[in-house]
Amino acid sequence: MPDCIVVTGADGRIVLANRQAESVSGYSREELRGRSVEDLVPDGLRQQHLEHRLAYLARPTVRQMGSHLDIRFRRRDGSEFPADIALSPIRNEGELLVVASVRDITERKQAEAELLAAEERFRLMVDGVRDYAIVFLDPEGCISTWNPGAARINGYAADEILGRHFSVFYEEADVAAGRPAHALSEAARRGQHRDEGWRLRKDGSRFWASVLVTALYDDTARLRGFAKIMGDVTERKRQDDRLRALLEVAQSILEGRDDEVVVRLIAGRARALVAADLAAVATVDPDGASLVVRTADGARSEAIRGLRVPVPSTPARSVVATGRVTTASDDSEDLVLAKPMLEAAGAGPALIVPLTSHGRRLGTLALANEPGGRPFSDSDLRLVELFAAQAAVAIDYTRVREQLQRLALIEDRERIGRELHDGAIQSLFAVGMSLQGVAMITADATLRDRLEASVTQIDAVIRDLRNYIFGLRPGLAADRHLGQALRELASQFEEQHGVACAVDIDERVASRLAGRASDLVQLTREALSNVGRHAAASTCRLSLRGEPGQAVLEIEDDGRGFSPRQAHARGWGLRNLEDRAGTLGGGLEIVSTPGEGTTVRLVIPM
Numbered sequence: 001m002p003d004c005i006v007v008t009g010a011d012g013r014i015v016l017a018n019r020q021a022e023s024v025s026g027y028s029r030e031e032l033r034g035r036s037v038e039d040l041v042p043d044g045l046r047q048q049h050l051e052h053r054l055a056y057l058a059r060p061t062v063r064q065m066g067s068h069l070d071i072r073f074r075r076r077d078g079s080e081f082p083a084d085i086a087l088s089p090i091r092n093e094g095e096l097l098v099v100a101s102v103r104d105i106t107e108r109k110q111a112e113a114e115l116l117a118a119e120e121r122f123r124l125m126v127d128g129v130r131d132y133a134i135v136f137l138d139p140e141g142c143i144s145t146w147n148p149g150a151a152r153i154n155g156y157a158a159d160e161i162l163g164r165h166f167s168v169f170y171e172e173a174d175v176a177a178g179r180p181a182h183a184l185s186e187a188a189r190r191g192q193h194r195d196e197g198w199r200l201r202k203d204g205s206r207f208w209a210s211v212l213v214t215a216l217y218d219d220t221a222r223l224r225g226f227a228k229i230m231g232d233v234t235e236r237k238r239q240d241d242r243l244r245a246l247l248e249v250a251q252s253i254l255e256g257r258d259d260e261v262v263v264r265l266i267a268g269r270a271r272a273l274v275a276a277d278l279a280a281v282a283t284v285d286p287d288g289a290s291l292v293v294r295t296a297d298g299a300r301s302e303a304i305r306g307l308r309v310p311v312p313s314t315p316a317r318s319v320v321a322t323g324r325v326t327t328a329s330d331d332s333e334d335l336v337l338a339k340p341m342l343e344a345a346g347a348g349p350a351l352i353v354p355l356t357s358h359g360r361r362l363g364t365l366a367l368a369n370e371p372g373g374r375p376f377s378d379s380d381l382r383l384v385e386l387f388a389a390q391a392a393v394a395i396d397y398t399r400v401r402e403q404l405q406r407l408a409l410i411e412d413r414e415r416i417g418r419e420l421h422d423g424a425i426q427s428l429f430a431v432g433m434s435l436q437g438v439a440m441i442t443a444d445a446t447l448r449d450r451l452e453a454s455v456t457q458i459d460a461v462i463r464d465l466r467n468y469i470f471g472l473r474p475g476l477a478a479d480r481h482l483g484q485a486l487r488e489l490a491s492q493f494e495e496q497h498g499v500a501c502a503v504d505i506d507e508r509v510a511s512r513l514a515g516r517a518s519d520l521v522q523l524t525r526e527a528l529s530n531v532g533r534h535a536a537a538s539t540c541r542l543s544l545r546g547e548p549g550q551a552v553l554e555i556e557d558d559g560r561g562f563s564p565r566q567a568h569a570r571g572w573g574l575r576n577l578e579d580r581a582g583t584l585g586g587g588l589e590i591v592s593t594p595g596e597g598t599t600v601r602l603v604i605p606m
Helices: 019-025 043-058 106-128 148-154 172-176 179-190 234-254 259-273 333-344 378-441 445-472 475-479 482-497 507-512 514-535 564-570 573-583
Strands: 004-009 014-017 071-074 080-092 095-104 132-137 143-146 192-200 206-217 223-232 278-284 290-298 308-310 350-357 360-368 500-505 539-547 550-557 587-592 598-605
Touching: 004 019, 014 019, 019 095, 043 095, 080 106, 132 148, 148 223, 172 179, 179 192, 179 206, 179 223, 206 234, 234 259, 234 378, 259 278, 259 290, 259 360, 259 378, 278 333, 290 360, 333 350, 333 360, 350 378, 360 378, 378 445, 482 500, 482 507, 482 514, 482 539, 500 507, 507 514, 507 539, 514 539, 514 550, 514 573, 514 598, 564 587, 573 587
Parallel strands: 500 539
Antiparallel strands: 004 014, 004 095, 071 080, 080 095, 132 143, 132 223, 192 206, 206 223, 278 290, 278 360, 290 308, 350 360, 539 550, 550 598, 587 598
16 A cells, blocks of 8 residues: 555554555654654644544544544654544454554645645735735625735725625616626626726725726636626726816817807816816906806706806905805905805805916906815815916916907907098099099089989998097007997087987996997997988987996987888998807897887896
């Protein structure tokens, strides 16, 4: 037999040994026969072996190998080796004998030691990883191991999570959509499954996770479970989102979208960056006296859109409020400015950052959650500050671009006006002088009347051309306040058409509309010209006033009136007014009844 076989009597003395026993022990059979079996045990273990042997003799049974007792076998030369022993009691003519089969398990012990060392190294490696959650799942997806990195990222202690299904980390919508089951089936089918998405911590907070699930198979190709490695990459996700948001804002500017579109885009992207319930962008009026909520996005945004907040006279500070609004510094100008709109929206925890460009304050970006909602973190603050700084540059760029476009239009109008004045008008004036000279020397009365009529018509054309030049060249609006420009228009209208014109101008509204003065002067001139040419009015009234969130320009007359629907079909006058109103971004309303006068009403969003 390949194993060492030793037969002992009840007294523990060897009565029989096989050839392999000689080879293993170093004793001959004659030397082994009659020797106590404890002689084959190291000195320090002999007493213990004796006790085990006596206990066995009291209840002798078959004991197979693999009992994993720590047994040592001592050779004749004193060397030792680990052994595994199988025992079988037999009776020979009534005498109890014990057959011991001894096997050298040195190699197995070495393999077990190496395996234990490898397992210990693996355990130390897994436990030493703090930045990643390393979790083992059984084939059904229940958690069987839990490293400190998983505890740090997810917030569960090992005894709280072991045995639970790993879908506990998913949001309800993802569980309902079957994403956890899909991850396991894909890993089982393809070997691995990679995924990124929102996951939940024990406290209910969310984080963006990068996950790798690997299927584990044994030598028989049987699925034993899954290894899941998960990292918290929320900061990377936020930085990526910020860059994408900024690129989208920049793209909208490059595409030439107007200021309102850019501001709405900034509010929407800022809200998405920190998953806020409400975002609002308020900008400073041109006169610097108040802050107006240009746009709002999210819960109860309609309640604050267009809201006006007076700007304090104190210098702007860079204080930013985080957490609940009531915990912010009361002397923070940003908080003072944001409080009215946050209170109007019934907001809870808020985060407020200023919008500044080149040291000049443009406005405020406010983000808020519902009352009792999640407070904003320091990382939220840093993210929004970076986004707000670059968004402010975008707002400033849009403003400068619009100013340049207006300057280009002004220059083009100036050029056309000069050409009309220096070219066409002078030529018409010369023709008129020539015709007038001929009329003075002709003796034919009929011809003289016709020539005088032609000269009168030329004078009318010159007058109309000068009116057009007045509309093209914004000198009146550029050199004076808008209110003064409108008053001068009314004065010129009275002189040309003999119609009394009352003027009522709100100077604060006129000051805020200074950037649109040229277009407003043109529209007013067109409307007054229509009154002078078609209304047959005795009085007229020109007014500019402010209403919540808008400015209203009205030109009223007491003339003969008309049907606006028929007037649209006959000529271009009213269509020109509508086009100019569209240029201003406003809405035009014309109310007229035959015999009862006409009112032209322009509403301009502020």
